[in-house]
Amino acid sequence: MTTTGMKAHLTRRYMFSASHRLHSDELSEEGNRATYGKCNNPYGHGHNYMVEVTVSGPVDAATGMVCNLVDLDGFVHKAIVDRYDHQNLNLLPEFAKEVPTTENLCIAIYEIMKRGFHKAHLEKIRIEETMMNSFEYLGESSR
Amino acid sequence: MVYLTRKAEFSASHYYQNPAFTPEENQRVFGKCNNPNGHGHNYTLEVTVKGAVDPTTGFVVDLKQLKEIMSREVLDALDHRFLNKEVPEFFKQIPTTENLAIAIWQRLAPKLNAAQLHRVRVYETPDLFVDVYGEV
Numbered sequence: 689m690t691t692t693g694m695k696a697h698l699t700r701r702y703m704f705s706a707s708h709r710l711h712s713d714e715l716s717e718e719g720n721r722a723t724y725g726k727c728n729n730p731y732g733h734g735h736n737y738m739v740e741v742t743v744s745g746p747v748d749a750a751t752g753m754v755c756n757l758v759d760l761d762g763f764v765h766k767a768i769v770d771r772y773d774h775q776n777l778n779l780l781p782e783f784a785k786e787v788p789t790t791e792n793l794c795i796a797i798y799e800i801m802k803r804g805f806h807k808a809h810l811e812k813i814r815i816e817e818t819m820m821n822s823f824e825y826l827g828e829s830s831r
Numbered sequence: 832m833v834y835l836t837r838k839a840e841f842s843a844s845h846y847y848q849n850p851a852f853t854p855e856e857n858q859r860v861f862g863k864c865n866n867p868n869g870h871g872h873n874y875t876l877e878v879t880v881k882g883a884v885d886p887t888t889g890f891v892v893d894l895k896q897l898k899e900i901m902s903r904e905v906l907d908a909l910d911h912r913f914l915n916k917e918v919p920e921f922f923k924q925i926p927t928t929e930n931l932a933i934a935i936w937q938r939l940a941p942k943l944n945a946a947q948l949h950r951v952r953v954y955e956t957p958d959l960f961v962d963v964y965g966e967v
Contacts, residue, residue, distance in 0.1 A: 694936070696929040697962040742962075747933065750849055751860055752925030757959070758862060 690749040697744040697811055698754045702764055704773035707734040708788040738816040743808035755808035763805045768797055790817040794825035834949055835891045836879040839901055841910035844871040845926040869913055875954040882946035892946035904938045928955045932963040
């Protein structure tokens with residue numbers, strides 16, 4: 689690949705809606721209520737999650753791109769949006785043992801991207817759970 | 832070190848085509864963006880500079896000067912232009928958001944003296960943006 693010489697970081701935003709309940713089997717009922725408050729409601733509650741995926745790399749001189757958006761969108765829609773949209777996060781295998789906080793959701797999405805998307809370097813996953821809360825994960829080295 | 836970001840907006844049209852590709856390849860790689868009549872976006876530009884705070888003025892950079900440099904070097908050249916036909920960087924390069932961010936970096940970096948350019952961010956739409964930090 690011939691490149692134009694400067695590295696670029698490309699960020700794309702995606703949205704899905706899902707429900708969850710924050711509850712840890714390691715805590716007592718009182719401990720769960722004290723830790724998670726309203727989020728411990730046994731019936732669960734939901735959010736519109738906004739996910740930002742940032743990839744980086746040199747810009748291909750033939751296409752002007754870090755990676756083709758069709759490839760990125762195709763992968764994220766299939767592997768992330770279709771997996772989580774209108775689902776109860778607690779029922780998914782990745783949250784069988786982990787509490788489905790947005791921290792853990794960031795890590796789960798980062799791992800799916802890292803395993804399956806190889807057209808550009810994965811820099812970061814950022815999730816807005818609400819307009820007031822956002823979370824970022826840049827991989828193991830930044831933990 | 833303090834970071835300061837100034838925003839600006841511009842609107843421009845473009846299309847994606849590599850003359851070395853066949854028409855079929857251009858269509859496959861660039862899809863809708865290959866329409867030679869062009870299409871447009873409202874771009875949002877964020878320019879972030881960094882530097883020490885001047886003890887006399889309390890500024891990292893004089894915002895008026897930064898705004899003037901951005902207007903002169905970037906907005907005057909790009910706003911309401913057909914990028915492929917009117918902006919020299921894109922006579923040969925494809926005016927993707929990546930290349931646009933790099934071109935803006937290259938236009939601004941040599942003109943900034945007081946503060947150092949840290950990042951150029953270009954939003955093509957609210958759901959797609961590119962950051963350039965001058966890394967090679």
